[in-house]
Amino acid sequence: MKLAMIGFGQAGGKIVDKFLEYDDRTGSGIVRSAVAVNTAKADLMGLDRIPQENRVLIGQSRVKGHGVGADNELGAEIAEEDIDEVQGAIDAIPVHEVDAFLIVAGMGGGTGSGGAPVLAKHLKRIYTEPVYGLGVLPGSDEGGIYTLNAARSFQTFVREVDNLMVFDNDSWRQSGESVESGYAEINDEIVRRFGILFGAGEINQGDEVAESVVDSSEIINTLSGGGVSTVGYAREEVDKTGSDDGGLLSRFTGGDEPEIDTAHTTNRITSLVRKAALGRLTLPCEIEGSERALLVLSGPPQHLNRKGIERGRKWLEEQTGSMEVRGGDYPVPESNFVASVILLAGVSNVPRIKELQQVAIEAQDNIEDIRSESEENLESLVEDDEDELEPLF
Ligand code: GDP
Known part of the structure; x- marks a missing residue:
């Protein structure tokens, strides 16, 4: 099946890059077009295969190409503000030649976590082709803010796509490995699995002797229903x-x-x-x-x-x-x-999601406590005990 892939954020861009490499290596022909969207210029420059003209830097007036620093609310805001720039790259895709859109993003960060659901909502409003998500959950060792981001993004992303396919970094990380080499292996695993799945629908009946070749409509029907x-x-x-x-x-x-x-x-x-x-x-x-x-x-x-x-x-x-x-x-x-x-x-019994949500709620409470404490702490530091000093203005 032919896909228009959009990698949102760093993880999303890297994974779409890997899909292009897989396509080149195997000739599977699943990536009809590849686009990368990011608020961080350096991340876009680090990609190997996505064509330069398909790399979209958003939020330049807000964050000057430096990324959103794991703030996914800002990621979502910027995506909304600059959706026309993203659409500009999508306009170059021959949509009549694609079977579906696939938006790929790491859900624990800021740009992809916040931006991917915004883009899904936008694409669904404009096109009749299905819009799928491939969302990557963070490792549990990444910390509270990443878990909170992922839990909130997950809720929103599921709602906006025709189906959300999920990959959980936490079940795949290996101890003793550097984060980078760990991601390289994980990304290979992602691309191998989804490459075979989507590649299956790219074989035309009659190409080979097999009689029961999977058709892209079977993939679409399996994913339909949300x-x-x-x-x-x-x-x-x-x-x-x-x-x-x-x-x-x-x-x-x-x-x-x-x-x-x-x-x-x-x-x-x-x-x-x-x-x-x-x-x-x-x-x-x-x-x-x-x-x-x-x-x-x-x-x-x-x-x-x-x-x-x-x-x-x-x-x-x-x-x-x-x-x-x-x-x-x-x-x-x-x-x-x-x-x-x-x-x-349509899986529903997923203990990992329940655990993620629990940790996210704890992180959210914690963050609120720390914020209100910090206001009090600052006030007691700045104000003199007897209130004898007057501020300048
Ligand atoms: P963004 O650029 O702000 O969207 O954030 P990133 O994409 O850098 O990171 C978001 C999350 O994606 C991280 O918390 C990690 O869990 C995960 N991540 C980052 N890079 C990779 C990668 O190359 N592969 C995989 N599987 N996950 C990644």
Whole structure:
């Protein structure tokens, strides 16, 4: 499926940059246009692939290109004031060629946290194409203000987009790593999962032998209905020399390109589906109660089969309790892996969000206490005890 991607803030810009790299490397063709929006000039200059003319610096009169310093209310205000400048870059996108907009932002900071929901609201007013969000939650070690920003942005962003796909940095950070190298790995993980998901809808029926190719309308239908989504992933390396698939040769000698349906291929697929659903999700949650799901199996076509996908789909129906579980292939002949990607849409049992909100409320109370104390403290410092001194004016 073809997307117009807009990275808002530093994390958003870096992740969209990574999607462009992924597109170049794999030829998946999911990024039709890429735009970066920021209040910090240095962050825009640090990007590698987003074209210069698609990098929009907003809020220059307010913050002089220095960013909003994790103040997401200011981020939202600036986005509203300068929405015409953002629209200027979006005007250059051939919107009739895109299936949807994807706004990417870290929700703990200021620019993306405040600006992404503002842009979503604006785009939804103007275009009929779906507007999706990809929101990144901060690590719990980042501190109260980041948690508070994320909790407030999350509420607003979900309301303004057609679906909010969430990635939780907290479940993915690894101890002992520098923040930067940690983010590089995390961003690879984000792009791999969402790259396969959106890339699946970019294969045209008939391109490959696979018969049940995922179509972009299936991705759109799974995401429609709003709410919050999470993505699971698992993969296994396959032996492409032929000893592993038990029937590859027949494909070349048989003429009719029969679907290879070995028990091994089917079993591998069903176990990959389970691993993806029960392993680490981009936003950890209970999968039971998910409203809709989409299962994508990618890999060399001779290692994919209908039976495996059908079994995986049935299993997902049982586990989620949803009757709306779609599934299909994403044939990638040159790949050495069979991978399973599962999009769970409309999830509602997410302890991490409840915890985030709790910490955010505590941080909010704390900030208010400190502010009122600080007024008192300043007053008692500045005023003389007996009130004998008069200010100048
Ligand atoms: P902004 O520029 O004001 O929107 O703020 P940033 O995007 O710099 O940071 C917002 C949040 O995004 C941080 O609190 C981090 O949790 C997260 N973050 C920053 N950079 C990255 C990154 O490269 N990858 C990921 N996954 N998260 C990031």
